Amino acid sequence: MTSARFYDYASLSAEEKAALLRRSETDISKFIEKVAPILEAVRTEGDAALARFGRELDKAEVTEANLKVTPAEFDAAFREVDGDVIEAITFGIDNIRRFHEEQKPEAMWLKEIRPGAYAGDRFTPIQSVALYVPRGKGSFPSVTMMTSVPAVVAGVPNLAIVTPPAPDGGVDAATLVAARLAGVETVYKVGGAQAVAAVAYGTETIKPALKIVGPGSPWVVAAKRLLSGVIDTGLPAGPSEVMILADDSVHGGLAALDLLIEAEHGPDSSAYLVTHSRRVAEEALAALPEHWARMTEQRVAFSKAVLTGSTGGVVLTSSIEESYAFVNAYAPEHLEILSEEPFIHLGHITEASEILMGTHTPVSIANFSLGPNAVLPTSRWARTFGPLSVNDFVKRSSIGYVTPPAYAEFARHSHKLALYEGFSSHANAVSPIRETYLTKKGG
Numbered sequence: 001m002t003s004a005r006f007y008d009y010a011s012l013s014a015e016e017k018a019a020l021l022r023r024s025e026t027d028i029s030k031f032i033e034k035v036a037p038i039l040e041a042v043r044t045e046g047d048a049a050l051a052r053f054g055r056e057l058d059k060a061e062v063t064e065a066n067l068k069v070t071p072a073e074f075d076a077a078f079r080e081v082d083g084d085v086i087e088a089i090t091f092g093i094d095n096i097r098r099f100h101e102e103q104k105p106e107a108m109w110l111k112e113i114r115p116g117a118y119a120g121d122r123f124t125p126i127q128s129v130a131l132y133v134p135r136g137k138g139s140f141p142s143v144t145m146m147t148s149v150p151a152v153v154a155g156v157p158n159l160a161i162v163t164p165p166a167p168d169g170g171v172d173a174a175t176l177v178a179a180r181l182a183g184v185e186t187v188y189k190v191g192g193a194q195a196v197a198a199v200a201y202g203t204e205t206i207k208p209a210l211k212i213v214g215p216g217s218p219w220v221v222a223a224k225r226l227l228s229g230v231i232d233t234g235l236p237a238g239p240s241e242v243m244i245l246a247d248d249s250v251h252g253g254l255a256a257l258d259l260l261i262e263a264e265h266g267p268d269s270s271a272y273l274v275t276h277s278r279r280v281a282e283e284a285l286a287a288l289p290e291h292w293a294r295m296t297e298q299r300v301a302f303s304k305a306v307l308t309g310s311t312g313g314v315v316l317t318s319s320i321e322e323s324y325a326f327v328n329a330y331a332p333e334h335l336e337i338l339s340e341e342p343f344i345h346l347g348h349i350t351e352a353s354e355i356l357m358g359t360h361t362p363v364s365i366a367n368f369s370l371g372p373n374a375v376l377p378t379s380r381w382a383r384t385f386g387p388l389s390v391n392d393f394v395k396r397s398s399i400g401y402v403t404p405p406a407y408a409e410f411a412r413h414s415h416k417l418a419l420y421e422g423f424s425s426h427a428n429a430v431s432p433i434r435e436t437y438l439t440k441k442g443g
């Protein structure tokens, strides 16, 4: 039995090549249809709908009265989670904080554009942001770290995490540990589309937010799409995906090992190895069963579904240039450049959300510990969006300041354009009328 789909790129038709670029998210119309009534129920019924969906969709013991995580639940989480997991969370948060503090823009810059005339930017925190932390096919304290830390570094005053409840009605314990250590203590037990609606419209318990960030299943992606006129939905982060670009300096078994990292997220993930080395491709195909033997049943099922389905496999190209072209056309979420000399390839890659260099930087390290943000645009959105960052939690205002000596030249040119565009008030405001008031004020 073949371990993964194999594509000889040069022999594919144009349609087959285009099909390789598709993700499970490419068509989410079925989710959109099913999600619309959920959003409407939350808008009209508030907490009652959240509790009902929690019971129906998450099979969780939630009520209108216990939607918000209490301080006692946080304390219990610290007792429940192993010390070495807390240590790993602390290590990750420390690195993520260092990275994002470095990334934080200066509060303001101002440049003298012309003598006596200044212009610049000022950055201020967005006043309220909701952080979506998934929980379904896994629990995600790491997503809590990746969303909370840049938000806290940016200085957002009102932060709330929304995350699906487990059947016992509680939130994943490590998620609570990560939230408190990162500096966020408002957490609601609500997930999926209903969570997006709750923070968009507000309910009796949950205050509306101006923006929601964080990755999620197609239910979350569909809800964000439908509510994008009500709340800022940030960068589009859907089902995880990976591309391994390998040259002929590495063993294919290593490529297979890393290919499985993101393929195991769910059947809706995407995962490709692209290489111009037939040896690497064949070694990878041969190694997959060995790797599956060391994985849990559920993760084997998910990754097999991806690698033998329509969103994954091994692509053999006829040259490294063709591999570069495929990577750039695909625009992956995570890209690993598996090579003894990764930097010789870097300049050829322009379309990828995250680029991990060499044989010792697997996606796992980037997801949990390294520092750059692992909430990343999927489904080819890497072509226009970047990873989640401090900049997603601030907005920019332009600042302009024209001093009296610089005014006349600007007024003359602005007057001309105001007349041309047909705006008389614009023109009047920079005409000699202005001088009469300035003289009066000055006495």
Ligand SMILES: NC(=O)c1ccc[n+]([C@@H]2O[C@H](COP(=O)([O-])OP(=O)(O)OC[C@H]3O[C@@H](n4cnc5c(N)ncnc54)[C@H](O)[C@@H]3O)[C@@H](O)[C@H]2O)c1
Pocket: 034, 057, 058, 133, 134, 135, 136, 137, 138, 140, 143, 164, 165, 191, 192, 193, 194, 215, 216, 217, 218, 219, 220, 237, 238, 239, 240, 265, 266, 268, 269, 333, 374, 375, 376, 377, 378
């Ligand atoms: N792009 C990124 O940066 C990134 C990072 C981490 C995770 N991810 C992805 O996020 C996703 C997380 O998905 P997940 O399922 O684990 O968690 P999730 O929290 O996104 O989805 C679970 C929720 O979906 C809703 N749901 C489930 N079945 C439903 C149904 N039949 N009808 C209506 N709603 C339903 C429920 O409310 C449930 O709480 C994965 O695809 C993972 O690959 C992406």
Ligand SMILES: N[C@H](CO)Cc1c[nH]c[nH+]1
Pocket: 140, 142, 143, 239, 240, 241, 262, 333, 367, 374, 375, 376
């Ligand atoms: N790979 C995910 C982003 O696509 C992040 C993650 C967290 N935990 C496991 N993986």
Ligand SMILES: [Zn+2]
Pocket: 240, 261, 262, 265, 367
């Ligand atoms: Zn992952």
